[in-house]
Amino acid sequence: MDQTTAHPPSVQRSPGIQVELxxxxxxxxxxxxxxxxxxxxxxxxxxxxxxxxxxxxAPGIRTMIFPGQGLTLKSECDGIIYGFDxxxxxxxxxxxxxxxxxxxMSTEKxxxxxxxxxxxxxxxxxENPFAHTLAFMVDxxxxxxxxxxxxxxxxxxxxxMAGDKVTILTLxxxxxxxxxxxxxxxxxxxxxxxxxxxxxxxxxxxxxxxxEAFLDRVATIIKDQKGA
Numbered sequence: 001m002d003q004t005t006a007h008p009p010s011v012q013r014s015p016g017i018q019v020e021l022x023x024x025x026x027x028x029x030x031x032x033x034x035x036x037x038x039x040x041x042x043x044x045x046x047x048x049x050x051x052x053x054x055x056x057x058a059p060g061i062r063t064m065i066f067p068g069q070g071l072t073l074k075s076e077c078d079g080i081i082y083g084f085d086x087x088x089x090x091x092x093x094x095x096x097x098x099x100x101x102x103x104x105m106s107t108e109k110x111x112x113x114x115x116x117x118x119x120x121x122x123x124x125x126x127e128n129p130f131a132h133t134l135a136f137m138v139d140x141x142x143x144x145x146x147x148x149x150x151x152x153x154x155x156x157x158x159x160x161m162a163g164d165k166v167t168i169l170t171l172x173x174x175x176x177x178x179x180x181x182x183x184x185x186x187x188x189x190x191x192x193x194x195x196x197x198x199x200x201x202x203x204x205x206x207x208x209x210x211x212e213a214f215l216d217r218v219a220t221i222i223k224d225q226k227g228a
Contacts, residue, residue: 027042029071031071032070050089050100050103052098054099062091070086082107083108086102086103089101117140118141120137120139120218123170124136124168124179126168130159134149134150142211144199146196147196158194162185163183165181168180176210180200182198184197185198
């Protein structure tokens with residue numbers, strides 16, 4: 001597998017039971033009648049039965065909301081867009097404007113990322129000239145990884161921002177003595193934890209070899225474990 005190898009976005013149709021939906025997830029509703037897209041949010045899900053979503057607040061929207069009206073729902077989660085056709089089962093105006101939507105029989109899944117990601121939980125050391133802290137790598141691909149830092153480990157202050165160059169170190173048997181060099185692409189914070197999306201540098205061919213070896217090793221272990 002070459003470091004620069006990438007796959008175009010792929011579309012897969014999966015059973016409805018694989019739909020990735022959860023409360024508070026932002027979604028987009030599209031009604032074929034006017035083709036417009038409306039922002040909404042999932043309030044609750046009863047698997048195999050129905051989905052509860054907030055009714056979009058837009059002029060004239062209520063004239064298009066009635067039982068039997070078909071619509072398309074799309075959501076994005078971890079670099080994957082999920083989309084499916086559904087219909088309105090019931091509309092509630094009080095005490096809140098909500099829609100009960102039919103649970104889908106199937107869904108389309110579009111992979112946006114250039115490289116497939118592998119979930120993991122690997123303790124690493126995140127370093128740059130201004131920060132040295134324990135972090136946890138929660139997923140990785142040939143192109144980058146996602147890191148989580150407990151801000152309690154740094155006294156609540158963590159001087160790492162988007163655009164910063166960092167080094168990710170762990171056991172030398174994993175990524176070697178020099179670790180991996182990356183650039184922080186995005187950041188987020190929640191519940192006193194910091195989340196970082198890191199893009200690996202593209203001018204170091206050794207990175208690709210070390211990451212590929214790690215991905216192959218983990219994939220083999222997971223496969224063997226499932227077959228045990």
